[in-house]
């Protein structure tokens with residue numbers, strides 16, 4: 001499958017500090033790819049390099065088949081959408097007028113605004129002044145702004161960090177629909193449930209280096225202890241190792257209808273990150 005992001009041996013230094021050491025990653029067209037890492041691991045720096053805001057110190061970076069020298073071009077900008085902590089709105093204008101400006105900038109019909117406001121659950125808030133909105137509402141307007149020109153590839157840096165659970169679910173469904181319609185999503189998040197739910201593949205970034213790149217399911221399988229957690233109808237809880245000598249015990253529990261619940265011990269992405277890097281993903 002075609003790669004929309006190709007990074008080989010990327011390095012980025014700020015003075016004597018090396019923020020990105022030797023990162024190689026490839027994102028396929030149509031994927032939701034999650035970049036996960038604790039504060040200071042280099043996620044924002046990677047995002048900024050991929051969107052042309054920063055230049056790499058060394059290494060090869062190609063996005064949508066274009067070299068970094070093309071990242072300032074109108075053609076590149078029309079194909080990517082960005083939601084980052086640098087994204088901003090005109091505070092004194094209404095939500096609708098903000099989006100109207102971006103429609104004009106990209107030559108998009110204003111009819112697109114109502115569609116997008118519904119997608120971000122702000123269908124009744126178009127006439128509100130941006131400065132009066134909550135942080136979570138602004139984040140959703142910024143998401144609408146990032147998507148207004150129907151980009152092929154979107155970079156979303158913590159897109160749901162300010163959202164309540166209801167709106168987070170609404171945005172997750174919207175991002176899944178967007179992805180099903182063909183948009184590739186490069187997602188940066190601290191939220192492990194979000195990454196597990198949304199991402200086809202995730203990469204763990206730690207101190208500027210990638211530790212693991214795989215699907216959440218494959219990672220959880222890889223780091224599974226192979227044990228079963230069993231709860232009986234009597235309220236007993238037990239951990240049974242997945243070994244041949246324990247097969248009889250499990251069979252007997254099943255035959256005597258004692259099992260209330262049983263699930264295999266697959267660690268969460270947060271637990272895997274801790275195991276791989278020795279650091280909490282916070």
Ligand SMILES: Nc1ncnc2c1ncn2[C@@H]1O[C@H](COP(=O)(O)OP(=O)(O)OP(=O)(O)O)[C@@H](O)[C@H]1O
Nearest residue numbers: 014017018019037038039040041042043044045046
């Ligand atoms: N402009 C800069 N000048 C100097 N150092 C920088 C600059 N930008 C980032 N760094 C350093 O590079 C490292 C990676 O920073 P980066 O912002 O990419 O991390 P992050 O993973 O996005 O963190 P967070 O989750 O807190 O946003 C940090 O040590 C940071 O201090």
